[in-house]
Amino acid sequence: xxxxxxxxxxxxxxxxxxxxxxxxxxxxxxxxxxxxxxxxxxxxxxxxxxxxxxxxxxxxxxxxxxxxxxxxxxxxxxx
Amino acid sequence: xxxxxxxxxxxxxxxxxxxxxxxxxxxxxxxxxxxxxxxxxxxxxxxxxxxxxxxxxxxxxxxxxxxxxxxxxxxxxxxxxxxxxxxxxxxxxxxxxxxxxxxxxxxxxxxxxxxxxxxxxxxxxxxxxxxxxxxxxxxxxxxxxxxxxxxxxxxxxxxxxxxxxxxxxxxxxxxxxxxxxxxxxxxxxxxxxxxxxxxxxxxxxxxxxxxxxxxxxxxxxxxxxxxxxxxxxxxxxxxxxxxxxxxxxxxxxxxxxxxxxxxxxxxxxxxxxxxxxxxxxxxxxxxxxxxxxxxxxxxxxxxxxxxxxxxxxxxxxxxxxxxxxxxxxxxxxxxxxxxxxxxxxxxxxxxxxxxxxxxxxxxxxx
Ligand code: SF4
Numbered sequence: 001x002x003x004x005x006x007x008x009x010x011x012x013x014x015x016x017x018x019x020x021x022x023x024x025x026x027x028x029x030x031x032x033x034x035x036x037x038x039x040x041x042x043x044x045x046x047x048x049x050x051x052x053x054x055x056x057x058x059x060x061x062x063x064x065x066x067x068x069x070x071x072x073x074x075x076x077x078x079x
Numbered sequence: 080x081x082x083x084x085x086x087x088x089x090x091x092x093x094x095x096x097x098x099x100x101x102x103x104x105x106x107x108x109x110x111x112x113x114x115x116x117x118x119x120x121x122x123x124x125x126x127x128x129x130x131x132x133x134x135x136x137x138x139x140x141x142x143x144x145x146x147x148x149x150x151x152x153x154x155x156x157x158x159x160x161x162x163x164x165x166x167x168x169x170x171x172x173x174x175x176x177x178x179x180x181x182x183x184x185x186x187x188x189x190x191x192x193x194x195x196x197x198x199x200x201x202x203x204x205x206x207x208x209x210x211x212x213x214x215x216x217x218x219x220x221x222x223x224x225x226x227x228x229x230x231x232x233x234x235x236x237x238x239x240x241x242x243x244x245x246x247x248x249x250x251x252x253x254x255x256x257x258x259x260x261x262x263x264x265x266x267x268x269x270x271x272x273x274x275x276x277x278x279x280x281x282x283x284x285x286x287x288x289x290x291x292x293x294x295x296x297x298x299x300x301x302x303x304x305x306x307x308x309x310x311x312x313x314x315x316x317x318x319x320x321x322x323x324x325x326x327x328x329x330x331x332x333x334x335x336x337x338x339x340x341x342x343x344x345x346x347x348x349x350x351x352x353x354x355x356x357x358x359x360x361x362x363x364x365x366x367x368x369x370x371x372x373x374x375x376x377x378x379x380x381x382x383x384x385x386x387x388x389x390x391x392x393x394x395x396x397x398x399x400x401x402x403x404x405x406x407x408x409x410x411x412x413x414x415x416x417x418x419x420x421x422x423x424x425x426x427x428x429x430x431x432x433x434x435x436x437x438x439x440x441x442x443x444x445x
Contacts, residue, residue: 020232
């Protein structure tokens with residue numbers, strides 16, 4: 001139930017009032033219209049986590065990459 | 080897809096499992112809170128690659144599993160009223176109430192619809208002014224902003240035919256209830272990544288401190304889960320108890336302030352009865368008085384007797400981490416997904432259904 005999946009913002013509909021503002025979001029090519037009111041600073045090209053029709057966070061690219069550098073270094077890193 | 084496939088990389092998964100094995104010197108019991116994490120652990124066979132001295136127990140983070148029989152009965156009652164369209168997330172339909180499920184109500188003529196989002200229910204209300212649309216608002220903190228937003232939207236649209244039946248539950252009070260149980264054996268928690276995406280991580284500091292229990296905020300993919308386990312075991316082996324954030328790509332320490340604001344606009348904290356566990360004080364959300372015209376409990380007269388839970392189901396012990404699904408005498412015999420005795424056999428996020436569908440899952444409790 002709490003699953004949220006990442007999708008990429010393709011288009012933002014700015015004509016709507018903040019509560020109703022939406023974006024077209026691509027989930028691996030499948031498009032859905034998603035409410036943007038809780039992630040107002042998200043722009044085209046951003047990845048957002050989407051849950052039951054609402055974007056709930058922007059995916060932080062730097063943090064996303066950190067996980068992998070952590071894992072790559074795991075052998076040498078003192079845990 | 081970017082940000083998804085990388086986290087399913089089998090080599091990384093194996094490497095993490097090796098590292099967990101390497102650093103583990105003692106037996107530890109870890110609980111993942113979230114049903115989505117339970118599902119991912121079982122489905123991806125992660126329980127089988129953990130060392131034998133790490134036992135994963137499966138927490139109460141499946142809203143379908145913890146919604147009380149009485150609330151299911153309320154939903155069934157509302158669905159049966161003339162002119163009502165009862166909308167719900169799909170998983171809720173098959174959960175047995177005291178005599179009927181929503182699916183039973185639907186098969187006898189009630190207008191019960193499965194929706195993906197509460198915002199679709201608002202749209203449905205707008206398009207059907209002659210009907211009363213009720214959304215069955217179940218879920219944890221992750222789902223609360225969307226459910227609250229549906230009320231804000233309905234208010235702005237001045238709809239008088241939309242309401243929600245709130246069954247909202249909150250994670251931190253449930254963790255406290257589990258940790259303060261005298262039989263509790265949990266050494267560390269994997270906290271639910273999307274709950275924290277909304278609420279932030281601050282609520283967990285006092286819990287880690289008070290119970291000397293590491294809490295690692297964790298994502299949902301195999302790499303996330305194993306890294307979360309590795310971070311928790313690292314703390315345990317070093318005698319530490321901190322709040323760590325494995326899922327920083329989605330979780331900001333302060334959470335999503337706007338989402339929190341939407342929740343606070345619409346909901347007040349309230350006591351909540353959890354199926355199988357009982358009442359946990361201040362562990363739920365109810366619609367504020369200010370929005371009472373959108374509260375199905377205030378809008379309709381719901382006149383039904385208090386329901387009893389099925390005594391044959393031991394889901395409470397499972398969700399408190401005291402038992403595993405296969406220790407239930409009814410598992411796979413009297414209780415199967417086709418005819419569930421308890422809610423954890425219904426939802427794919429319920430521990431019993433997850434173990435049933437992926438039969439190899441064992442990871443026995445010692
Ligand atoms: S197997 Fe069925 S009866 Fe047993 S705990 Fe799970 S849901 Fe309840």
